[in-house]
Amino acid sequence: xxxxxxxxxxxxxFAIEEEENIIREEGAFAEGGHDDSSxxxxxxxxxxxxxxxxxxxxxxxxxxxxxASKMIEAEFANSTKMMVAEFASSTKLxxxxxxxxxxxxxxxxxxxxxxxxxxxxxxxxAAKKIAHNKNLMVLFFGASC
Numbered sequence: 001x002x003x004x005x006x007x008x009x010x011x012x013x014f015a016i017e018e019e020e021n022i023i024r025e026e027g028a029f030a031e032g033g034h035d036d037s038s039x040x041x042x043x044x045x046x047x048x049x050x051x052x053x054x055x056x057x058x059x060x061x062x063x064x065x066x067x068a069s070k071m072i073e074a075e076f077a078n079s080t081k082m083m084v085a086e087f088a089s090s091t092k093l094x095x096x097x098x099x100x101x102x103x104x105x106x107x108x109x110x111x112x113x114x115x116x117x118x119x120x121x122x123x124x125x126a127a128k129k130i131a132h133n134k135n136l137m138v139l140f141f142g143a144s145c
Contacts, residue, residue, distance in 0.1 A: 022053065105127075108130060109127050112127050
């Protein structure tokens with residue numbers, strides 16, 4: 001169902017005016033302001049107006065819901081774009097950090113192989129211990145510079 005993009009404010013004003021008319025008519029009826037003949041005509045008229053107002057209210061409600069769903073759709077699309085951008089940015093940072101970590105591990109082993117006086121197994125044990133601790137990696141590369 002496609003709704004026209006009419007002014008909801010205008011429709012709301014019309015609905016309020018119609019509701020006030022119905023309340024006035026019902027108030028006059030309750031006060032005994034109508035005789036039996038006018039009661040029939042007024043009842044038919046009020047019934048038609050009430051039915052018209054219900055249709056108008058249903059239309060307005062549907063229009064409000066449609067407009068709200070469009071706003072939600074736009075916000076969801078905007079949020080999705082922002083999440084994709086954040087995810088891409090985070091992914092780039094993670095890839096850069098992992099690439100840097102792998103390069104440092106490779107360089108760590110090259111540096112350890114240069115050390116004389118310890119065997120290869122001890123060098124691998126040292127590399128494993130240093131590589132698994134960020135602080136030891138910082139310390140090792142700070143010391144070797």
